Amino acid sequence: MSWRERLLPQPVISLLIVFLWLVVVSRFTLGSLVMGTIVGLLVPLLVRNFWVDRPVMHRPLLALGLFARVLGDIVVANVEVARLVLGPPGRLRPAFLELPLEISSPYVATILASIVSLTPGTVSIDIDMDRRLVLIHALNAPDPEAAVATIKRRYEAPLKEIFGC
Amino acid sequence: MLPSALDILVSLLLLVGGGFALVGSIGLARLPDFMMRLHGPTKATTLGVGAIVVAAMVHTSATSGRLSLQELAISLFLFITAPVVAHLLSKAALAQKARDGDG
Numbered sequence: 001m002s003w004r005e006r007l008l009p010q011p012v013i014s015l016l017i018v019f020l021w022l023v024v025v026s027r028f029t030l031g032s033l034v035m036g037t038i039v040g041l042l043v044p045l046l047v048r049n050f051w052v053d054r055p056v057m058h059r060p061l062l063a064l065g066l067f068a069r070v071l072g073d074i075v076v077a078n079v080e081v082a083r084l085v086l087g088p089p090g091r092l093r094p095a096f097l098e099l100p101l102e103i104s105s106p107y108v109a110t111i112l113a114s115i116v117s118l119t120p121g122t123v124s125i126d127i128d129m130d131r132r133l134v135l136i137h138a139l140n141a142p143d144p145e146a147a148v149a150t151i152k153r154r155y156e157a158p159l160k161e162i163f164g165c
Numbered sequence: 166m167l168p169s170a171l172d173i174l175v176s177l178l179l180l181v182g183g184g185f186a187l188v189g190s191i192g193l194a195r196l197p198d199f200m201m202r203l204h205g206p207t208k209a210t211t212l213g214v215g216a217i218v219v220a221a222m223v224h225t226s227a228t229s230g231r232l233s234l235q236e237l238a239i240s241l242f243l244f245i246t247a248p249v250v251a252h253l254l255s256k257a258a259l260a261q262k263a264r265d266g267d268g
Contacts, residue, residue, distance in 0.1 A: 020241075023234045078185055078212040081204060085192035094201050117248035118211055123203050124248065125255040137255060139196075139204045 010044040010051070017043055055105050058164040066158045073119050073154070081120040084140050095144045097122075097136040099151060101129075108163050109134065115155050122151070171227050175220045182216030189213055199258050203251055210247045215240055 008014060021036030022028060044051075057063060084092060099116075103109050106129050113124035113134055126135040141147040192205030218236045225233040 020238060024238050026233070026235050074211050074215075081192075082185065082188040085188055085196065085205070089195065089197055092196075092201065094198075113252070114248040117207060117251045118244060120207050120211065121204060123200075123207060123251045123255055125252065125259060137200045137203070139201055 008041070008044070009048050013044050014040040016040075052106050052110075054107050055163045055165050057162055059162045062158060063162050066155070066162065069154065069158075070115055070118065077120040081139060084121075092140045093142045095138050095141040095147075096125075097138055097141065097144050097148050097151075099134040099136055099148050099156075101132045101134060102152075102156060103160060103163075103165060104132075105163065105165050108159055108165060112156055112159055116151060122147075171223070175224050178216045178220035178223070182213050182218075182220065184213075185216065186213035200255065203255055203258075207247060207251060210243050214243055 017040035018033075018036040021039055022032060025032040025036070101109055101112075103112065106127070109127050109129065113127050116122050116124045116134070116136055121139045123137050124134055125137055128135065136148075136151070138144070138147055189205040189207075189210075193202050196202045196205065218240050222233055222236040225236070
């Protein structure tokens, strides 16, 4: 392990933390830059034992597209779920979905599970990398198979392409 | 003084955000079981807080005359933490259900 890996295990994350620190402080001074750099160096060192291997992004542009799609879906699903919540609760068809994973990296599977949780109407409950599936609870899924197919098509397929795994 | 078109935009965003936060809370109160209730807060944190944050951003940027990004950090932190919380809560609920035999 080189000195760089020992002192700076996650250079990108460190830079992001420095940037975020400056944004939150929202005043660019030498003091805030020094403080942000200290935090940016310390945090990755403190959490290094929890870190899983991160695969390289092959298609960064596609990642931007996926980000836009997720934001759009959050808006659409919010309206949809608001209607379900305000309507008669007896009409809801909640279901547990088992989504078989094609993704092999735990890191990418976590991104997929987080997207599922952020879009209203579905929450990820468990990622089981041994059985290679994500357990999802859906607020209203009259057709569980179709719901699983939609998640696979809209989110898993692009993630697979972005990270090439 | 704010130009009035800006006032209207900011007010609309606040109303949308407040509305979704309200619907999220109503869901929390009236959905029948734990798993379904879990869906309420996810909504409130995404579009609810999201719209309020954008409203704050537009307002501060317009009044101070420079782009204000602080508010986006709030959204970012919520987007990172909300799925983790939902995941832990539902996992705990499943474990408890398995222990007690039924829901």
